[in-house]
Amino acid sequence: MGKRTPLYNKHLVQKAKMVDFGGWDMPLHYGSQMNEHHQVRRDAGVFDVSHMTIIDLTGQRVREFLRYLLANDVERLKKTGKALYSCMLNDQGGVLDDLIVYFQDEHQFRMVVNAATRDKDIAWITKQAKPFAVQVRERDDFAMLAVQGSQVRKKLEPLLPANLSASVMALAPFYATWHDDEFFIARTGYTGEEGFEIILPAQDAPNWWDALLAAGIAPIGLGARDTLRLEAGMNLYGADMDENYSPLESGLAWTVAFKPADRVFIGRSALETQRNRGNHSILVGLVLPVKGILRGHQTVSFEGGGVGQITSGTFSPTLGGSIAFARLPAGEYKQVTVTIRNKPLLAKVVTPPFVRHGKTCISFLTDN
Amino acid sequence: MNKIPDNLKYTESHEWVRIEENGTITIGITDHAQEELGDLVYVELPKIGQQLNLDEVVGVVESVKAAEDLYSPLAGEVIDFNAELEDAPELLNNDPYGSGWLFKLKLAENSHLENLLGADEYAKFIAKDK
Numbered sequence: 001m002g003k004r005t006p007l008y009n010k011h012l013v014q015k016a017k018m019v020d021f022g023g024w025d026m027p028l029h030y031g032s033q034m035n036e037h038h039q040v041r042r043d044a045g046v047f048d049v050s051h052m053t054i055i056d057l058t059g060q061r062v063r064e065f066l067r068y069l070l071a072n073d074v075e076r077l078k079k080t081g082k083a084l085y086s087c088m089l090n091d092q093g094g095v096l097d098d099l100i101v102y103f104q105d106e107h108q109f110r111m112v113v114n115a116a117t118r119d120k121d122i123a124w125i126t127k128q129a130k131p132f133a134v135q136v137r138e139r140d141d142f143a144m145l146a147v148q149g150s151q152v153r154k155k156l157e158p159l160l161p162a163n164l165s166a167s168v169m170a171l172a173p174f175y176a177t178w179h180d181d182e183f184f185i186a187r188t189g190y191t192g193e194e195g196f197e198i199i200l201p202a203q204d205a206p207n208w209w210d211a212l213l214a215a216g217i218a219p220i221g222l223g224a225r226d227t228l229r230l231e232a233g234m235n236l237y238g239a240d241m242d243e244n245y246s247p248l249e250s251g252l253a254w255t256v257a258f259k260p261a262d263r264v265f266i267g268r269s270a271l272e273t274q275r276n277r278g279n280h281s282i283l284v285g286l287v288l289p290v291k292g293i294l295r296g297h298q299t300v301s302f303e304g305g306g307v308g309q310i311t312s313g314t315f316s317p318t319l320g321g322s323i324a325f326a327r328l329p330a331g332e333y334k335q336v337t338v339t340i341r342n343k344p345l346l347a348k349v350v351t352p353p354f355v356r357h358g359k360t361c362i363s364f365l366t367d368n
Numbered sequence: 369m370n371k372i373p374d375n376l377k378y379t380e381s382h383e384w385v386r387i388e389e390n391g392t393i394t395i396g397i398t399d400h401a402q403e404e405l406g407d408l409v410y411v412e413l414p415k416i417g418q419q420l421n422l423d424e425v426v427g428v429v430e431s432v433k434a435a436e437d438l439y440s441p442l443a444g445e446v447i448d449f450n451a452e453l454e455d456a457p458e459l460l461n462n463d464p465y466g467s468g469w470l471f472k473l474k475l476a477e478n479s480h481l482e483n484l485l486g487a488d489e490y491a492k493f494i495a496k497d498k
Contacts, residue, residue: 017406028406028433029406032406032407033406033407033431033432033433034406034407034409034432035407037432223406223432223433226433227432291410291454292410293409293410293430293435295435314432314433315409315410315430315432317432341412341428
């Protein structure tokens, strides 16, 4: 038996197909992964993401610590509630995890890291925090819900606590607002749609879940979470990047703040060496103009020899065809060959995202 | 509860087999299989005239989340396949024993028909599998 979120019994009531995910018993879908995917793009859905790890960092030197710990620069967080996406690197520049960090005040930042990397992350952060006298506190007393979808604002608004409703509705993307430990809500997500992520005390989660469902916000499983994030061009840790690859090799160069040049952060010198040398592998998007499904670990080949590999691939319910991320050697590509069950198929190389806010961002047609 | 019609034969790889009045064989995947796979989005089937060996991989069914090989539960020659599935793979989810059939075989001399499971045996097999 795996670990259970405070909503485990709610998932069973909704007849979820439960699967193991990073040691947690989580809902894969509640009947149809495909319908759930469309539900988020066209309407509104709620994901139980309580398995994710919430960490509060407190201390006089917490900002200084995070500027050292993370590849992105929390100096960019000037306004209260602002969030930042970043990689946390090892000394070799490999990605230990990707995360979101929220600026609450000069002595407190909140961080949300992945579930499967929990033990490793907490050990690493705790070790690095010591010299800065920063307190590292895991908040396993919280549950976390992601409410996402094109129609989510108007469905969520009537449910919000009166003292926060106005500030939630006024949130700009990538900002959070909160009231003590009772309710923390951020305009962030992993679907490419409008939406919010809500952190609240574990014991409050079941009632919130019921209220969200009653408001027509449907339960969505991890299956649709994966197809939604891939369509949105968002990486999955453990598939599209891990400790063996740097952000530069994972389509995440935009999350690395090399400026200012005098900011020391873990992995910086390794990344600079890699950047200056060039010739490192890259992550690209692929679409398959013919029938067939791209999947992780399929081999990719191209003119001039050499091979790459698909890191994530799926059928895209929104586009009605297959999409993928692939890691390829340095170079410029228009099309590549993916071999599926001994059959070579041409795939077009594109720049993700594939879908944002319900709209298609790429073409399946080849350009000639 | 998954449907397991009494008049069909089954395999441990979750195919069903129907012996038609003219002696030909129709093959599909079971209700249990389609439920486990989830929403099906792609199907690759053997071609007419292809000679299939017992337990040979002859195609694939893919859902949003996974690809599963399709095995031939019997030896024989392919005499028809369900062309509708190319554009409507969801038929496999909606009607696995009817419009979601996969392909038809003319049995070889030694087709291994006797290896197949009855409905009761298959029901026990998937209960144990859970």
